[in-house]
Amino acid sequence: MVARRGKLIVFEGCDRSGKSTQCAKLTDRLRKEGHKAELLKFPDRTTSIGLIINNYLANKEDQSDEVIHLLFSANRWECMQKMTNLLLGGNNLVIDRYAYSGIAYSAAKGMDLNWCRQPDVGLIKPDKVIYMTLSENKASERADFGEERYEKKEFQAKVEKIFEQLHDPSYWQVVNGDGSIDEVHQDIFSAVSEVLSADCGPLQKLWT
Ligand code: Z5A
Ligand code: MG
Numbered sequence: 433m434v435a436r437r438g439k440l441i442v443f444e445g446c447d448r449s450g451k452s453t454q455c456a457k458l459t460d461r462l463r464k465e466g467h468k469a470e471l472l473k474f475p476d477r478t479t480s481i482g483l484i485i486n487n488y489l490a491n492k493e494d495q496s497d498e499v500i501h502l503l504f505s506a507n508r509w510e511c512m513q514k515m516t517n518l519l520l521g522g523n524n525l526v527i528d529r530y531a532y533s534g535i536a537y538s539a540a541k542g543m544d545l546n547w548c549r550q551p552d553v554g555l556i557k558p559d560k561v562i563y564m565t566l567s568e569n570k571a572s573e574r575a576d577f578g579e580e581r582y583e584k585k586e587f588q589a590k591v592e593k594i595f596e597q598l599h600d601p602s603y604w605q606v607v608n609g610d611g612s613i614d615e616v617h618q619d620i621f622s623a624v625s626e627v628l629s630a631d632c633g634p635l636q637k638l639w640t
Contacts, residue, residue: 433519437519437632438468438469438518438519438523438525439524439628440519440524440525440527440556440558440560441458441524441525441560441561442457442529442557442558442560443455443525443527443564444532444561444562444563444573444595445560445563445564445565445595446564446566446588446595447571447592448574448591449566449609452473452568453613454562454609454613455473455526455527455528455564456471456472457613457617458624459471459567460515462524462572462576462628467628468521468522468523468524469523470518470524470525471525472483472515472526472528472562473514474504474511474527474529474530474533475489475529476507477522477564479507481503481510482507485500488503488581489580489581489582491581497511497543502551502553503595504534505551506551507553508530508531508552508555508573509585512556519635524628527558529559530555531552531638532598534552535549535552536591537550540590540591541552545594546599552638554638555637555638555639556636556637557635557636557639558638559603559606559630559632560603561562561600562623562624563605564607564608564609565606565607565608565609565610566609569608570609570610584587598620604629605621605623608618629640
């Protein structure tokens, strides 16, 4: 009998909303409950493309807006075979940022949104996007923005606006990140449990 494929669950959202915290918690919980689960993060800073991205984000290296946009996308494409194999092998994948961040951060610089979308057309389509929000009050209580290139308040507001444009209610779920880590996890787990038990059919391509 062919194993049922795993589900692709992507986390997106504004800075410090708790994506990385919740991705780790969800992956642990899935494993504890007997599901096969793997956690991946974009950018994947461990590849040679990821190293260029890391230097760019750390302000150690400059790139044109177009070049860095294409490198972020290439960093996802270089992972597609591995992701396909894992999903078809029955592993659920939890992904910390994906193509939506790629578009939102580039378009927030003033780049054309449709141009920004093109390089990611055909990536594996997520079965669920968990879009995490955070109120201004709570954001100011969390650790300060770091030194990385995009970590500025006005820029983040533009990013949020683009995420709102990309929101597709057919597979996006908005989760309020204001609660405690455990409360937020519970909301996410309920949303993900529904997807895990659903028959989502074969893998689909994004934006095709
Ligand atoms: N980028 C791009 O331009 N193009 C692309 O294609 C992609 C990304 C994929 C690096 O991303 C940058 O790359 C990012 C977008 C751009 N630019 N910015 N800005 P990254 O994913 O490496 O960014 P990060 O460093 O992981 O930050 P983050 O993702 O914004 O944070 P987060 O993952 O959402 O939050 P967290 O690390 O889980 O939590 C933040 C803090 O809050 C931490 O101290 C936690 O302990 C605390 N926390 C978390 N949850 C709670 C709750 N519920 N209560 C209280 N405290 C909490
Ligand atoms: Mg993070």
